[in-house]
Amino acid sequence: MLDPYLPLVLMFALAGAFALFSVTAAPYIGPRRYNRAKLDAYECGIEPSPQPVVGGGRMPVAYYLTAMLFILFDIEMVFLYPFAVSADRLGLFGLVEIALFVATVGFAYAYVWRRGGLDWN
């Protein structure tokens, strides 16, 4: 009996091989004509700003907030799935617990909402 995950690995390998081949081959297949402007960052024709964006680029805090919220809810889902699978067996206890769980997340959610964490102005 084969490991049930083998097909996934094969799929991964095939897709990876294909993608890697593409990115590796690309420079060799295409032409190469040096032009300094071409290698600058694209900023709509403006001279690119001198500071490097990599590492130092700063972004609105809201993105961090979204990332944190995502983590919160993603983890919530991690708990909802096992419950969902065995919901019928858990009966009233499981139901009450999961309702409490969702409510707890809901409190945090309401807090974030009310305090403007979800606003993009």
Place this chain on the structure above:
Amino acid sequence: MTPTYYLLLSALLFSLGAVGVLVRRNAIVVFMCVELMLNAVNLSLVTFARINGALDGQVMAFFVMVVAAAEVVVGLTIIMAIFKTRRSASVDDSNLLKY
């Protein structure tokens, strides 16, 4: 594959994380090293669950993930706050507190 290899891998990852925490200077990198440690533990937990033929290790991994997530949220907040002020996330730049 014997589970021992997973345990060794987990130990290795944990050590890497620990060393990273000790030698790296960027707060965010340090923080990611801590997360690496937590995930190394997850690997251990799941492997042990497999060895013991029980589910609870995997359930624990869930809890660890939750904790890791909460840590990420809190940690990012704190690090961002100080980063905003100092424009540097280097641990060495935080040197106001010493005797």
Place this chain on the structure above:
Amino acid sequence: MSTAQLLADDPVWLILVKVVGIFAFLVVMTLFMINWERKVVARMQQRPGPNRVGPGGWLQSLADGLKLAFKEDIRPVLADKWVFFLAPVISCIPAFVAFSVIPLGGEVSIFGETTALQLVDLPVGVLVVLACSSLGVYGIVLSGWASGSPYPLLGALRSAAQVISYEIAMGLSIVAVVMSSHSLSTADIVGTQSGTILWGALPAWNAILLPVSFVIYVISMVGETNRAPFDLPEAESELVGGFHTEYSSLKFALFFLAEYVNMVTVSALATTLFLGGWQFPFVGVDHFLNSGWWGLLWFVIKTLGFLFLFIWLRGTLPRLRYDQFMRLGWKFLVPIALFWFVAVAFTRYLSQEKQAGNTSTGVLLAVFGVVLAVILLIAFLLPDKRDQRDPHAVPVTGGGFPVPPLDLQVPKSPPRRQVPVAQLPSTGERAAAPAAVTASAKEAGDGDA
């Protein structure tokens, strides 16, 4: 014999065949989809669309793809070499892997081997899809970050924020499906959708049983794939091309491929989760329409239906503003999905109790009502009554619009041509200028040793 057991007996060659088959299916679907999209949109806009290359113009996208391969591969000087190189790969692989768990059809026989038309049936099947779509985000973020250019970075951020935001709604909507079929296995989920409800009037599809989940899923699947009207990361007017602005040649093609494969995957997943998968409605499992290779046909038809929806939306709807888009996701879909999840959980419990003949249903109904009311209250009523703005308060979120870096000053043009020494200003100023640049670079750097 369950699908999982069936698949477990697959010999390696059969698995390889299936892997290659699915890969080919996805690539072909992509090529077809691009063309189809252009044609349909063209028709909607009263123009013919591509009609030159190949029969009826159907080879246009293939030609485009080949053309891309022969374009120059550009890597900006400021880009992070390896991450820039790997990002398309990272974005591409999960797109393909996610499709592995989709059941394309029922039990068939391939070269004498009895098997199911599915690459793999895992007990955590649905999670694989979700996991892969999460992994795909890395490709997006890393590509934007590695480009070393502000537009891709902001595009990537937007895109990532969008994908993860809608992934929440998507994940929550799927929970209800999982609850009704007690399994995360895609084959099981398809299996539970056979049969009919309401005395044969309707198929027992989850789309009908769980309409709210279905709607949320469909909306979020469009948001998740960054498609119109949610194609904000590629909003040409604001952000040029989004996270892949700096990419060209085959690397760009890979992003393109990944996007369309993702579309196919989410459509296929929608089919699987909500439209009974490969099964033909109204007839029993044993009916000949549900046997053999027929399933593949129904599956493709249903999937194409969803794909058409994508095109239709693109041709019809204007693009949303970013704040509208995030509001829709976070303030509408997520609370409704949560509410719906709890409601489904209660309803299932109630019906279970009723079947068991327990009489305390009334009490439970009351509990149900109270909990619903509480959640409703939280989800809808109170948060909309916005706090009075504190005049002193500092906005938590900051500006959400695509803005150039916060401390943007009009930079001094770096000298392109060598200026004759005589024309240079005094040496003091000459020394000062580069120093300023390094100082700001140091300031902006993260100080990592």
Place this chain on the structure above:
Amino acid sequence: METLLAQTQRLQAPEIDYLAVAPILIVLGAACLSVLVEAFLPKAQRWAAQVVLTLLTIVLAGGALAWYGSSDDTPDQGKVTLAGTIAVDQPVIFLWGTLLVLGFGAVLLIADRSVEPGGAFVADAAVRPGTIQDRAQAGRFGMQTEVFPLTLFALGGMMVFVAANDLLTMFIALEVLSLPLYLMCGLARRRRLLSQESAVKYFLLGAFASAFFLYGVALLYGYSGSVKLSDIATATAGTDRSDTLLYAGFGLLVVGLLFKASVGPFHAWTPDVYQGAPTPITAFMAACTKVAAFGGILRVLFVAFEKSSWEWNGVLWGVAIASMLIGAVLGLTQTDVKRMIAYSSVAHAGFLLVGSITLTDDGLSGTMFYLMAYGFTTIAAFGVVSLVRNADGEATHLSQWAGLAKRSPITAAVFTFLLLALAGIPLTSGFIGKFVVFAAALKSGMAPLVVIALIASAVAAFFYLRVIVLMYFSEPAADGPTVSVPGAFTTVAITMGAAITLVLGVWPAFALDWAGAGGFVF
């Protein structure tokens, strides 16, 4: 796979003794409620509502605890509930009671707005330090009221931590108590850079330590096949398992715990965090975290590792000695009051560890009594520290305390009393605490450790005395700080701490009886 499925089939609802865990439920429930208050009340009403809610919660939880503790139905041995994850026994009741009262005092300090206009907490944490807005917010009469729900969550986490009967619950509780503390450290209204820096340090080191703890949990799980303390104890009794896992697991686990308890040499965060955090939070942290951490250490050592004690005893001896010496010696060099108390807490942690590794009933009750005594003294001490201020906020540099007795004899007298208690002079709780712990240790044959501990406390006494010398015998500095007249909240907190310090020193019988009421159940 089949066995796993079979396990899921066996899932069933656990028994819950709601009365026993009522204090936890009340505190954590109120914490959620508090979040909602934060979300829905207008800014102007939040402070009042939060203070009332928080104090009421603690009182209610205390009431529930008292009711449960005195009820006839309560088994004397204590009981294990919530599917074996929570044990409510006599030590837990004692520690819960201590935590709640200490928490009450800390909340009073947190809530005070008279000493510093608007309270010790930043009005708006999002404002960047050092900017114009920051100076404006420092003068505004408002504060980030999120600190109240955070306090309640931390308190709830502490309560679960001391009652956790398995390591996973313990880990979760550890995080529930730590994460809010990390945040609270960064919320000071003044000296925000220091405050934020302390938060970062605490967070990074805390997360590092909890990773160690967790790896220890994983290894012990591998060793014994369970994370229940009792199962680990059973496993250590057998001999056919991998000792490597046991030692490594125990070591890592204990490192995590010792870190939380700021036992040297795992104390590196303590001085920085104590100094940088807002003083009410420092008080909360110093008192309650110490109680919780040692509650956890006691339970882990007593329940899970009693049988293997000969393996680790030597190591913990060394740790205790190191902690006492580090705290005592490094404390000598400090020039900041808060840092000094931090080092003193490291030394005290060493004393507590001496009591913890006795593994006797006397050691248990002695350590718990010490915790209680230390907690109240510390809360009051930090309350006093928050009163001594100059234009920039608190004046914590020792030189600024010179001649304080002349400006404010009562403050100086109270602080002197508290310092004497920390030094362990008779007629204060500190003396009785040291006495009971050392008596237990001596009884377990740890005479050398006791002697070292006594020498360390003599050394430590030096830096307490130095403060007294400064306050009483030195001439006041010309631009010295003023002593704020404390508002009702701070007054109550300081009075409570000092009075209990005195009562426990003069008439400790009731507390000793309570602490010695029973052992752990598992």
Place this chain on the structure above:
Amino acid sequence: MSWTLIALLLLPLAGSVVVAFLRGDDRVAKAVALAVSLVELVLAVLAWVGFDPSSGERLQLTSSAEWIPAFGVRLSFGVDGIALVMIALIAFLVPVVIGGSWADKLPEGRSAGGFFALLLAMETGMVGVFAATDVFVFYVFFEAVLVPMYFLIGRFGGPNRQYAAMKFFLYSLLGGLIMLASVIGVYVAAQDRLGSGTFDWATLVAVTRELPLSTQVWLFLGFFVAFAIKAPLVPLHTWLPDAGAEAPVGAGVLLVGILDKIGTFGFLRYCLPLFPAASRELAPLVLVLAVAGILYGSLLAVGQSDLKRFVAYTSIAHFGFIALGIFAFSSQAGAGAVLYMVNHGISTGMLFLVVGMVMARGGSRLIEDYGGMAKLTPVLGGLFFVAGLSSLALPGTNSFVSEFLVLIGSYPNQPVFTVLAAVGMVLAALYVLWVYQRVFQGPVRGTALIGATGGPGATVDPERADVRDLGKRELAVLAPLVALILVLGFYPKPVLDVITPSVGATLSEVGVADPVAQEGK
């Protein structure tokens, strides 16, 4: 249940609180303090009368109450003869000190109320130390008494007071903590033997003497170090010159006169009865220290240039005699040692007071700043001489009796040490007389006196000098001391009667053969 001791304990405490709240008006505070201390003296006399040395009861005037049942700690008080004389000494010295400090110039900003409140608080502590019959309670008082003394030195002392106060406190605390280890050890031993722990002294005596020698030695050392620091035996004495020199005069009297006696009292009350075997084993060590103290203290006293340090070093020598007497293990020497404790309190107390009066006039502590003072202040000079003679144990003064008893009693057991100690007597004569000669004899000279009389180089006319002789208050303060010096010098029997049975009981507990007693048979 006798209330005398409890009253003795509570009265000064209450007085202290009252005085502390009278800080506004110094005169009232002083008056109240004096009144309280006089009432205390009356109470002490009552206690003396109530004590029956011949009854055979070791501890009398006992009282006891529950305190910490978990550890068997009881608030037990009682006195034997030794403790009784010490309490009487306290009650006698405190009013003297209050009178002596009546007109002290306090450092700027300090109120007299605080000073007297601390004095009274210390009186409670000292009485408690001597009256406690529960080891735990003893320990509590032992430590608690440090605090008021610490503040007395630190707040009201000389220029170097911070250092001195700190040194005093840390030495005592370190000793106390080491003793704590032994206290706990004794408790644990009792718990092992009796099943339940106790701190009752009488019970413990029965228990600990059964302990094996090695245990006894360790526990003994714990107590011994604490007491050796208190009664400064030589290597542990360095705090005393500093503390004695920097302390205000009144506090210095109590420090040297009473507080240090806690150490020698502790030897008698705790070290010997609790650990007889260890005491016998370690007696030579103690004797070496004692004799070293005598010689070292005397030599340094000879070389001192500072008056207060001079007194402190003479005390170190005297404590050597006391320790010698105690650890010579004969009833004569023991009784002599206890009597010496009383006498030393009186004579050194007086010496301290007189030195204080000299300093109050000259404003300097250095001997070289004085000279020929007897011309200006003949009465003061005379009294200084009396105190000095008492200190060098001239026959006819109180100290002679005790020193003689010590030497006589020690000789049969420890001839070598006794002979060495006798050398100390010679040195004592040297240092007392030499200091007297330098300060009081000859022509008026020295910057302190000249500064006080009209500038450097001025010819001092005794008739017109500003340095006045003793006033009425000062005479009243010194008179009782002189009286006692003389009375006890000629008729020490009442005190010895009280002391002897207790000393005898102690020695019988040690279980050594008493050569003097045997001869007497």
